Amino acid sequence: MNFKKVKFLFILAMFVELSIAVLFPQINVMPLPTNLKVVKQGSDIYISYRYLRHTDMHLGIGKCGINNMMNIKAIYLDTNYSREISPWVTKRSVPFMEACSDWIGPYAVKSLENDDGGKFSFTGGWHGNKVNGKLEPTAKTENFTVEIDGKELVDNRVYDCESLEITATNYIQGYNTKKIKSYVLKEVVKYKITHNKVDIELVSTALEKVLLQRYYGLQTQDTSCKRIEYSNGISSVCGKDSDSGPYNKNNIANSLTLISKNNSYKIVASIETGYGLGNFENLQNDKPTIFTEEYGKTYFNMVNGIDKIINKGDSIKWKGSYEFK
Structure with missing residues (x-):
């Protein structure tokens, strides 16, 4: 990723915006557009919106990883001085994040009805099963729908919408x-996408009696960011082990903020919190509600x-969100 180019484009956009604000204050008060431009291309969906005054963000959601499951796939930034949002990822678009891991997490889940002798490990997400030196899938996306106002999208058509x-x-x-x-599990993940925000609702239903031993649910990939701030006031740098402190009724961090290298x-x-697994009732008291690993998750x-x-x-169920600020 060309982070120097990203930083240069941000600084340039801010300089131009400041110049316009000084020379033409009446222009600066114009609100940013809040609509979305959406293009579906097979199993890839690109959602574009005005992120900063002169910058579009392209959010890519599609099948990826060894299990070829729907997930956040990439985020691009694109300098744009027109009022019209560009719906296309082009050679000019700068990749801010390209997924190398899952954002909707895997499971450490054991069947209590069938047992092939497999030992504790994660399945789903980006986690495969190594057989004879090769990875095999441990999950699959059976189907997916992309809808605006209850109507499914047609490939390669640009849609203008609010959500x-x-x-x-x-x-x-x-x-x-x-x-x-x-x-052993049927997982249904719903993404509702509006300007700068992705709301997520997940429901997993047992196909047979199972024991869920480890589950993280919502995750982030931090490799494009410099700092992390937990909602209880604790902060750290990305690329270093950290957490929100031991869980108890007076210390429940339910959100985090990742901050880029150029702020x-x-x-x-x-x-x-209070909805499904978000109540943290299956979390041991000495463990944090949020934790960061040095490898960038x-x-x-x-x-x-x-x-x-x-x-x-x-x-089981939970609700969460990603917001881009």
């Missing part, structure tokens, strides 16, 4: 059903230390 919804239906293997390739770009990730700690039995037909 859209993407719904993906996924199937997840247990860590002890990978060899027999049996799916111009922020991602706020949040979990709705941050996790919400939804199930860790207190295992959860899910009977066949029962579900």
Whole structure:
């Protein structure tokens, strides 16, 4: 990624904006457009909007990883001095983040009805199963829909809207059903996307009785950012192990802010507490509600230390969001 180019474009945009504000103050008060431009290309959906006054952001959601599941795939920044939002990722667009990991997390889930002898590990997300030196999928996206006002999108057509919804239906293997390739969870992920924000609702239903032993749910990839601030006031630098401190009723951090190297770009990730796994009832008291690893990932700690039995037909759920500021 050409971060020097990103920084230069941001500084240039800010300089131009300041000059216009001084010379033509009546122009500067014009509000930023809040509409979206959307293009579906196969399993890739590009959502574009005015991020800064002279910068468009292109958010790419599509199938990726060993399991080829729907996920946040890339974020691009594009300098644009016109009032019209560009819907296209071009050679001029600068990749700010290209996914190398999952944002909707995998599961450490064990079948209590079938057992092929597999040991504790994660399945789903970007996690595969190594067989004879090669990775095999542990999950799949069965189908997905992309809708605006309840109507499905046509490929390669530009849509102008205020919001859209993407719904993906996924199937997840247990860590002890990978060899027999049996799916134990049906996961439905709904993305509602508006200007600068992605709201997420997830429901996973057990296809047989299972034991959920570890689950993070909402995650972020931090490689494009410099600092992290947890909502309880604790802060650190990215690329270093850190966390929000031991969980207790007086210390529940339910959001984090990632801040870019030039302080111009922020991602706020949040979990709705009191809804489903967002109540952190399956989190052991000495563990943090949010933690960051030095390799560039941050996790919400939804199930860790207190295992959860899910009977066949029962579900787990949570709501969260990503906001781009």
